[in-house]
Amino acid sequence: MKNDFYTVASFEYTAEAQVMKGKFMSHGIEVFLKDEHTIDVDPLVSHAIGGVKLQVHLQDKEAAIELYNELREYEVDRRGSRIICSACGGNRVLVAPPRKNLLYLLFPFFEPKRYLCNDCGEIFKQETN
Incomplete structure (x- = not known):
């Protein structure tokens, strides 16, 4: 499987991203959090690097966008x-x-x-x- 990902959303704090990740996983969509550990180490760089990115596989893009629009x-x-x-x-x-x-x-x-x-x-x- 290729490692092609789509960023559904970004969050200022890891906790927000973790909550959304749990909701996605409960709907069967595999989620990856990019820059999660960087922001955990130094939360002040969140704006500089664009926050914690919630990413899904490209094949799950449409389902993820639809779910995110329902949950936000x-x-x-x-x-x-x-x-x-x-x-x-x-x-x-x-x-x-x-x-x-x-x-x-x-x-x-x-x-x-x-x-x-x-x-x-x-x-x-x-x-x-």
Whole structure:
């Protein structure tokens, strides 16, 4: 068997990756954690090396992505309800990555929080009620 792997997700801490690994293994998907021991030795390098990578064999890629999308935690509002996408009405919403604008890179606290719909890919701001 070839050692071709696909990185499903990366985590800042090993504990988060271990929990997800256990969930994948319980569904019969073999998982490998790359850089796990490096971050255990020095947690401060996590951002520099991209965190602990949860990897699966290429043949398990589609099943792993589907399972990860079911298991991941999505954003909720102040009341604890999932945020709803303004475009498609889906509730699998994540925090959108920051913009590469120089102003927002220098002063990230000026950028309003934006969300990314995992279903349709729409980036939007949450409407306040």
